[in-house]
Amino acid sequence: MTYANRPARLNRILLALLGIALLAAGAFAFAAYSGWPGWVDPDTPLVPGTAAPPDWVFWLVITGATVLGLLCLRWLVAQLFRMPRPVPWRMEADGSAGRTVLSSRTAATAVAADIESYSEVHTAHAWLAGPRTSPELHLAVTAEPGADIARLRGRIHDEAVARLRRALEVGELPIRLELGFADAGQRAPLR
Incomplete structure (x- = not known):
């Protein structure tokens, strides 16, 4: 949960x-x-x-x-009404003959996988809501016991969220981040 x-x-x-x-x-x-x-x-x-x-x-x-x-x-x-529903985003470049459709779930899954790759993270879940031009990111991250939360928060913002902003080509990306600690008895997932 x-x-x-x-x-x-x-x-x-x-x-x-x-x-x-x-x-x-x-x-x-x-x-x-x-x-x-x-x-x-x-x-x-x-x-x-x-x-x-x-x-x-x-x-x-x-x-x-x-x-x-x-x-x-x-x-x-x-x-x-728990979490935002995934929405399809159309990405079209000026003068191109085609278009790309990206689900917000796909982008959110990539961000969650990126954050879960950090050694101090136990689990990460992400949801993206809103239109592609102004999405909102919801993150629920469970850190390993003893992790430095301030450092982890900065790393998430500076690395994972920055990569997502560049990929979506958006300037601002509002984030709702919930950080917690895993129980000491829980084992980290295999990576």
Whole structure:
């Protein structure tokens, strides 16, 4: 999991807990229906009496369901927009007969591979967003334990990002860089 994808672990935990709770509730309801627990009578009404509850109970249930539904929709929308989607960039030279189409994913993969080749880097992930004339670079870099972060940040900016700017022929390249350390027990990937 990359640092730019922080909600993923929380989402998995919440979904797992919700799934376990729903499975337990379903299993209990099925067991109660079949009469398995001796203390549950399947013929007993769910609520005592036949009178309707007060109006405030209905409003409370409606309000709670609406808030829960809106929170679930917000959570769902947050899952849809993680990282920028790759876009095709058309590169045409003045007076040329042809054109070149480059995916932003291809350029981002090259930058990530360049950064991962540094000895102090454990992993690197890159995303490019926006039009080819003014792209934005998103980087998530995990450094080896004990790496000099200031030096690594300078090297990324001065070497990898500078090469990308020259390749894309852009003057400015806004960068969002997230740096973190790998756990001491993790092994570096084979290069």
